[in-house]
Structure formats: structure tokens, C-alpha cells
Amino acid sequence: MKEYDDKWEDQINALLDGELSADDADLLKAKASDDRALARAIVKAYQLQRVMDQVNVERAPHSLTKRLKAIPREHRSAPVFSLFQPRWAMALAAIPLVVIAVSLMRPDTPSASEIAQARHEMAIAFAYLDKAAAITGREIESTVGNTMANAVTGSVNKVIQSENLTSKEKEV
Amino acid sequence: MKRLLMSKFVIGLFCTLLALPAIAQEDELKNLAGYVDFGDLSATYGEPKITINLGGTMLNFVGMMSSSESPETSDLISKLKGIRVQIFSLGEDADAAKHQFGKTKSNLQSSGWEPIVQVNEDDEQVLVYMKAVDGNMEGMTVMVVDDEEAVFVNVIGQLNPTELAKVMDRFDVNVDLDLD
Numbered sequence: 001m002k003e004y005d006d007k008w009e010d011q012i013n014a015l016l017d018g019e020l021s022a023d024d025a026d027l028l029k030a031k032a033s034d035d036r037a038l039a040r041a042i043v044k045a046y047q048l049q050r051v052m053d054q055v056n057v058e059r060a061p062h063s064l065t066k067r068l069k070a071i072p073r074e075h076r077s078a079p080v081f082s083l084f085q086p087r088w089a090m091a092l093a094a095i096p097l098v099v100i101a102v103s104l105m106r107p108d109t110p111s112a113s114e115i116a117q118a119r120h121e122m123a124i125a126f127a128y129l130d131k132a133a134a135i136t137g138r139e140i141e142s143t144v145g146n147t148m149a150n151a152v153t154g155s156v157n158k159v160i161q162s163e164n165l166t167s168k169e170k171e172v
Numbered sequence: 173m174k175r176l177l178m179s180k181f182v183i184g185l186f187c188t189l190l191a192l193p194a195i196a197q198e199d200e201l202k203n204l205a206g207y208v209d210f211g212d213l214s215a216t217y218g219e220p221k222i223t224i225n226l227g228g229t230m231l232n233f234v235g236m237m238s239s240s241e242s243p244e245t246s247d248l249i250s251k252l253k254g255i256r257v258q259i260f261s262l263g264e265d266a267d268a269a270k271h272q273f274g275k276t277k278s279n280l281q282s283s284g285w286e287p288i289v290q291v292n293e294d295d296e297q298v299l300v301y302m303k304a305v306d307g308n309m310e311g312m313t314v315m316v317v318d319d320e321e322a323v324f325v326n327v328i329g330q331l332n333p334t335e336l337a338k339v340m341d342r343f344d345v346n347v348d349l350d351l352d
Contacts (some may be wrong), residue, residue: 110233119234121224122249125257128325130340132314133333135298136289 201254206311206328216272217260224257245339254328
């Protein structure tokens with residue numbers, strides 16, 4: 001029964017929409033002439049369509065439209081500028097990465113001024129080493145002399161553990 | 173709470189990334205056998221008046237630049253992997269600085285450094301330490317403290333003092349260490 005109703009309802013809708021073929025339309029009309037219920041259904045459908053055609057579509061008032069459009073904005077969270085929002089955090093974190101990447105992409109060769117500065121710094125370090133070597137050389141020499149001269153007192157607190165270096169320091 | 177955590181994360185990440193190059197350079201030298209951890213010298217001596225930190229790459233360039241004018245200098249530099257110098261001016265608390273000097277000396281010995289020369293005068297102390305691995309010199313450390321300043325020099329690599337004395341004439345540098 002249900003299948004029967006659905007079938008004729010589809011046929012009626014197609015008929016009203018003008019999409020029913022001529023053969024099916026003739027078949028539907030022939031059926032309606034024998035079936036009063038079907039005929040009544042077709043008439044009701046025609047009447048309903050006519051009523052629907054008479055309904056005028058009116059534009060909503062501007063105030064209502066405006067209010068409806070405002071609803072999504074009102075419910076959206078207010079945008080707050082903050083460096084600690086995830087997107088800004090990522091952007092901030094990217095800055096040093098870019099700096100490092102640029103510095104890594106720079107040619108490894110230092111400039112002439114940088115090399116000259118390094119040479120000067122190295123010379124300072126060497127100067128201190130040389131002076132320290134001179135001091136120790138002087139002390140070693142005097143220690144050996146004092147020890148030879150006064151081995152009993154043993155007041156010397158210099159410790160020399162490398163005979164090899166001692167001889168080199170004496171040369172200095 | 174979430175924003176607080178995010179702020180800490182951002183600040184921490186920012187500082188870490190900015191410090192990476194310096195950390196990397198220091199770590200490069202730290203891994204070498206001849207590296208000396210002088211500890212927190214600033215806590216005792218204050219801010220250094222001179223800090224020198226030369227890595228192997230820069231020394232190579234200096235050596236190459238010196239090769240034409242002085243092969244001896246170039247040869248000496250080629251054996252070095254790093255040079256670190258920290259020089260502190262001593263004020264009225266020179267005695268405390270000298271006391272701290274002893275602690276640094278103990279740290280060196282516990283780290284496998286061998287004392288080569290020690291000069292202990294009332295007004296001056298000089299320590300020369302060397303580190304050798306399998307008979308090869310890996311580094312030398314020289315510490316000098318007098319009434320005016322404390323000098324810490326860490327040479328990483330091989331350095332022959334005799335060769336150093338030969339090439340010093342080529343460097344027009346003089347330092348104020350009291351030799352009298």
C-alpha cells in the first residue's frame with residue numbers, strides 16, 4: 001500500500017512540475033479516472049501549488065537582517081593582541097632561528113680585521129706565556145743556585161717535576 | 173595558567189636559541205682534553221678586564237696568514253686547537269684572590285693536570301700545568317697572580333715554550349707582568 005502511494009505521489013509531483021512524460025501523464029489521468037482517491041489527490045496537489053504560487057516573498061526588514069548578521073560577531077571571542085598567543089609565539093621563536101640560519105649561511109672565512117684582531121689576541125696570550133716562562137726561568141735559576149748554596153735550610157718551595165722543561169726554562 | 177606557561181616557554185625558547193652559537197663554540201673547546209674549567213672565576217675576581225677565546229678555526233686562519241711572513245709562527249699555531257685567556261684586576265682583596273688560586277690549583281690536579289713549574293713568592297705566584305694523554309701534550313695552563321692582577325691562560329694543543337720564545341719577537345706586544 002505504501003509503495004502504491006509513494007509511486008503515485010512521485011507521479012503527481014512530476015506532473016505538477018511538468019517533468020512527467022506524455023505517456024506517463026496519460027497513464028496517470030487514465031488511472032485517476034478509475035481511482036477517485038487518486039483524482040482527489042491530484043486536485044489537492046494542484047490547489048496546493050496554486051496557493052503556494054500566490055504567497056508573496058517579502059524581504060526581511062533591514063533592522064532584522066542587520067541584527068541577524070551581527071549574531072556571529074557577538075558570539076565570536078574578542079581578538080586580543082598578545083605575544084603569547086601560539087601564532088605569535090611561533091613567530092617569535094622563528095626570529096632567532098632565522099638569525100642563526102643567516103649566520104650559518106655566511107661564508108666561514110673571517111674578515112681581515114677579524115683575523116688581525118685574533119692575531120693580536122693570540123699575541124697577548126703568547127706574551128703572558130712568555131713572561132710567565134721568563135719568571136719561572138728566573139726562579140728556577142735562582143732556586144738551583146740557592147739550593148746548591150744552602151741545601152740544609154730547604155726554604156725553597158718551588159716544585160719542578162719535569163726535568164725536560166726545567167732544562168728548557170733554564171735556556172730561557 | 174595556560175598563558176603563563178606559554179610565556180615561560182616563549183622566553184625560555186628565545187633565550188636558548190639566542191645563546192646557541194656561543195654555547196656551541198664553548199662546547200667545541202670543552203670536549204678537548206686540554207680544556208680547563210676555571211670554574212666561576214668571576215665570583216672571586218669580579219669581571220675580567222680581558223677575555224680571549226680563540227677556537228681552532230680562527231687559529232687556522234691566523235696561522236695561514238702568518239705562513240708567508242713567518243713559517244715558524246705558522247708551524248707553532250698549527251699545533252694549537254684553542255687559546256683562552258682571562259685576566260682580572262685585583263683590588264684590595266688580593267689575599268683572598270691568592271687563596272682562591274690554591275683552589276683552582278687543586279681542581280687542576282684532580283683533573284689529571286701535571287704541575288710543571290710552581291713559583292710561590294710572597295707577592296707573586298706562577299703555576300704552569302701540562303696535560304698529556306698517551307705521551308702527547310694536549311694542553312698547557314699558566315696561572316699568574318700578583319698584587320695587581322690574576323692571569324689565567326689555557327692553551328689547548330701542543331705548545332713548545334722554546335718555540336714560543338723564538339716567535340715572540342715577531343709580535344709587537346708587551347704586557348705588564350712585574351719581572352723585578
